[in-house]
Amino acid sequence: MAYGDIIPNDAFKSGSNYREKQGVETVDKAVVLKDASTKGSAAINFTHNIRHLGDLTGVHAHNKAGLYVGTAGDLCVLLSGQSNPVATGAADGNTANKLVDSSADFVAFKNSSGTHIQKRDIAVNIADNTAAFIAGIDSLTTLSLVDVANSASDVFPDGNEAYEIYRAVLFQNVPSGTFLPIQVDRVFALGTTADDIIALY
Numbered sequence: 001m002a003y004g005d006i007i008p009n010d011a012f013k014s015g016s017n018y019r020e021k022q023g024v025e026t027v028d029k030a031v032v033l034k035d036a037s038t039k040g041s042a043a044i045n046f047t048h049n050i051r052h053l054g055d056l057t058g059v060h061a062h063n064k065a066g067l068y069v070g071t072a073g074d075l076c077v078l079l080s081g082q083s084n085p086v087a088t089g090a091a092d093g094n095t096a097n098k099l100v101d102s103s104a105d106f107v108a109f110k111n112s113s114g115t116h117i118q119k120r121d122i123a124v125n126i127a128d129n130t131a132a133f134i135a136g137i138d139s140l141t142t143l144s145l146v147d148v149a150n151s152a153s154d155v156f157p158d159g160n161e162a163y164e165i166y167r168a169v170l171f172q173n174v175p176s177g178t179f180l181p182i183q184v185d186r187v188f189a190l191g192t193t194a195d196d197i198i199a200l201y
Contacts, residue, residue, distance in 0.1 A: 029201040031061050033187055036071075036195045047189040049124050049131040052083070053199060054185075061199055063185040069178045070196025074148075075171040076122075078186035085164040086117055091125075094159030097152035099123050099134075099143040101163075106137050117143070117165060122190060123155070126162040130155040131190040134165070148191045 033046045033053075046059050053061040064080045093100025106117050117137065123145060124131045132145035132153035147153040148170075156163065170191050171180070179200075187197065 027066065027200045029062075030068075031059055031199050032197070033059070033061065033067075033199050034192070034195055034197040045189075047187045047192050047197075049122075049129050049189050050126060052078075052185045053187070062201055064183040065185075065199035065201055066182060067180045067184055067187070068198040068200060069174045069180070069194045070176060070198070071194060072174060072176045073194030074191055075174050075180075075194045075197070076148075076168055076188040076191030077171070077182070077184045078166055078168050078188065080183035080185045082167045082169075083185045086121060086167050087165040089163055091156040091161045091163055092159060093142075094157060095142070096157075097145055097154045098138070099145055099156050099163060100141060100159070102141050105140045106143055107140050118167075120168075120170070122166045122168045122188065124164045124166065125155045126164060127158075128161075129189075131188065133190075 032044060034044065036043045044059075046056050046061070048056060052063050053065055054063045063083070067075070067077070069075060087104070089101045089104055091099055092102050117134065119134055119136060121134045122131050123134055123143065132147060132155045134143050135146040135150070136144040138144055145153045145155060168188060168191075174180070174194050184199070
């Protein structure tokens, strides 16, 4: 695939200056999102469980980015086409390793896009930037939560915390030097072990 695959269809209509060389569209903007090296500064890490790329502080990034991975690992992302939460609400129970919302109906829940909550969706605690994978739908009001190693994860310990649930994608074992021609709005801290990640526009 060519770099041009990450360029929005309306880019040329809006007057953007994307360069072309022999018919292949190329990108002209990039920003480092995660880099463990100390070349030029201390190590940086702009992966985030709550903020989209365009909402990050400390780095000037944009949504709908393609990604380059310099050091192999896993990459947990929110694709631009799935950028909206599948569900939102407030946890009102404090059962360990669970998301409990007495006003929810997780079994029958379906949002306006027809998307159901499912295993491996990510539940995000808006209050403290923690997140966990949904391991199971226990009941109408309760979800089981785990970390990336499938161990129980207690990210809603207080019983009064706002949450959002997202349909994330975990790319596993991404090799070093890989360019992913996808459009990404968020790189989650949860599940991301790859390093030297560069957002390309």
